[in-house]
Amino acid sequence: MTQGNVNVAHVRDFVDRHCIPMESPAHVHDPEAMDAALARLRPVARELGLYLPQMPVAQGGLGLGWVERAAVFEEAGRSYLGPAALNCAAPDQPNMISLLRQGTPAQQQRYLAPLAEGRIRSCFAMTEPAPGAGSDPSMLRTTARRDGSGWVIDGHKWFITGAIGAAFCIVLAQTEDGPTQFIVDADNPGFSLVRAIKAIDPYAVGGHGELRFRACRVEGDAVLGEVGQGFAYAQQRLEPARLSHCLRLMGRARRALEAAQAYVCERSSFGDRLADLQQVQAMVADCHIDLHASRLMSLDCARRMDEGTSVKTESAMTKVFVSEALHRIADRAAQLCGALGMSEDDSPVALILRELRPFRIYDGASELHRATLGRRFLKST
Numbered sequence: 001m002t003q004g005n006v007n008v009a010h011v012r013d014f015v016d017r018h019c020i021p022m023e024s025p026a027h028v029h030d031p032e033a034m035d036a037a038l039a040r041l042r043p044v045a046r047e048l049g050l051y052l053p054q055m056p057v058a059q060g061g062l063g064l065g066w067v068e069r070a071a072v073f074e075e076a077g078r079s080y081l082g083p084a085a086l087n088c089a090a091p092d093q094p095n096m097i098s099l100l101r102q103g104t105p106a107q108q109q110r111y112l113a114p115l116a117e118g119r120i121r122s123c124f125a126m127t128e129p130a131p132g133a134g135s136d137p138s139m140l141r142t143t144a145r146r147d148g149s150g151w152v153i154d155g156h157k158w159f160i161t162g163a164i165g166a167a168f169c170i171v172l173a174q175t176e177d178g179p180t181q182f183i184v185d186a187d188n189p190g191f192s193l194v195r196a197i198k199a200i201d202p203y204a205v206g207g208h209g210e211l212r213f214r215a216c217r218v219e220g221d222a223v224l225g226e227v228g229q230g231f232a233y234a235q236q237r238l239e240p241a242r243l244s245h246c247l248r249l250m251g252r253a254r255r256a257l258e259a260a261q262a263y264v265c266e267r268s269s270f271g272d273r274l275a276d277l278q279q280v281q282a283m284v285a286d287c288h289i290d291l292h293a294s295r296l297m298s299l300d301c302a303r304r305m306d307e308g309t310s311v312k313t314e315s316a317m318t319k320v321f322v323s324e325a326l327h328r329i330a331d332r333a334a335q336l337c338g339a340l341g342m343s344e345d346d347s348p349v350a351l352i353l354r355e356l357r358p359f360r361i362y363d364g365a366s367e368l369h370r371a372t373l374g375r376r377f378l379k380s381t
C-alpha cells in the first residue's frame with residue numbers, strides 16, 4: 001500500500017530489518033544509548049526516502065496528509081525506535097508543528113530547521129508538580145515578567161518528555177497578559193535539569209525530566225506566537241499530538257499481539273496447542289476488535305483533520321478509547337505469553353505493556369476527557 005509518496009511496506013521492512021534488530025534492554029532509561037541508536041538509524045531512513053513523513057516538502061519532509069501518515073506512523077510504531085528514526089516521535093513532532101504554525105521566520109531557521117534535520121532534540125514543558133498545573137492548566141504557577149527588552153521566567157516543571165539532552169524547551173508561563181509560550185535554550189544559565197525521572201515507560205527519547213527556571217532571562221524574540229495565547233496554542237497542539245500518539249502506539253500494541261500470537265501457535269498445554277483453546281482464541285479476537293476499532297476511530301479523526309474540520313470532540317473520544325484499548329491489547333498479550341510475557345529481556349511484550357500504561361494519563365487523563373465530553377454532550381441535550 002502506498003500512502004502519498006511512501007510505500008508502507010518499505011516502512012515495515014525498515015522497522016523489521018533495521019529498528020527491531022537494534023532494540024536492546026540497554027536502552028531502558030538510557031537516553032544517550034537511544035540517541036546513539038537513532039544516529040545510526042536516521043541516515044538509513046533518509047536513504048530509503050522514509051524520513052520526516054509528516055513535514056511539508058519545503059521543510060525537508062515527505063508532505064504526507066493525516067490519513068496518509070496514519071499507516072506510516074502505525075508501521076513505524078512497531079519498534080520503539082521506529083518513530084524517532086523517521087523523526088516523527090513526540091515531543092519533537094508536535095514541537096515542529098508549533099514552530100511551523102507560530103514560529104517567526106527567525107525562530108524557524110534557528111529551531112525548526114535543525115529539529116527537522118534531526119541535529120537537535122526539544123521538549124515541551126507545561127505540567128508542574130502540585131499545586132501547579134496538571135489536568136487543570138489554569139493552575140499554572142510558572143511566571144514570566146517583562147524585564148526591559150526581554151522576560152524573566154521562574155517556575156518548576158516535571159515529567160517533561162525529551163528533556164534530557166534537549167537543545168531547547170517550549171515552556172508555558174503565566175504573564176500579566178495571560179499564558180504565553182516561550183522558547184528557552186537549554187544552555188540558558190537560568191534553566192536547569194533537576195533530575196531524570198524514571199517513569200514507567202522505559203523508551204522515551206530524551207527520557208522525562210524535572211526542570212527549574214530560576215530568574216531565567218530570555219529576549220523578546222523568545223516568545224512563540226502571541227503573548228497571552230498560550231492556552232489556545234496548547235489546545236491546538238494537543239489535538240494532533242493525541243492522534244499521533246494513537247497512531248504510533250497502535251504499532252506498539254500490534255507488536256505485542258504479534259508476539260503473543262506466535263507464542264500461542266507454538267506452545268502446548270495438556271495436549272493442545274494454546275492457539276486451539278477457545279479462551280485463547282477469544283482473547284486474540286478481542287485484541288483484533290480493539291485494534292480495528294482504534295484504527296477506524298483514528299482514521300476518522302485523521303480524515304477530519306485533512307478536511308480542516310475541528311476534532312475537539314472526536315480527538316478526545318479517540319484518545320480515551322484508543323489509550324484504553326491498546327492497554328487492554330498489551331495486557332492480554334502479556335497474559336497469553338505466560339511467564340515470557342513478564343520478562344523484560346526475552347520478549348518485547350512486558351515493556352510494551354509498561355510503555356502503554358501512561359497513555360491513559362498524558363495528553364489528558366481518561367477521567368478528564370470523559371468529564372469534558374459528558375458535559376459537552378449534556379449541554380447540547
Ligand SMILES: Cc1cc2nc3c(=O)[nH]c(=O)nc-3n(C[C@H](O)[C@H](O)[C@H](O)COP(=O)(O)OP(=O)(O)OC[C@H]3O[C@@H](n4cnc5c(N)ncnc54)[C@H](O)[C@@H]3O)c2cc1C
Nearest residue numbers: 124125126127134135159160161358362363365367368371
Ligand atoms: C510518561 C509521561 C510523559 C509526560 N510528558 C509530558 C510532557 O512532555 N510535557 C508536559 O508538560 N507534561 C507531560 N506529562 C504530564 C501529563 O501531561 C500530566 O501527567 C497530565 O496532564 C495529568 O496531570 P497530573 O499528573 O498533574 O495529574 P492530576 O491533575 O493530579 O490528576 C490526577 C488524576 O486525577 C483524576 N482527575 C484529574 N482531573 C479530573 C477531572 N476533571 N475529572 C475527573 N478526574 C480527574 C485523573 O484520574 C488523573 O489521572 C507526562 C506524563 C507522563 C506520565
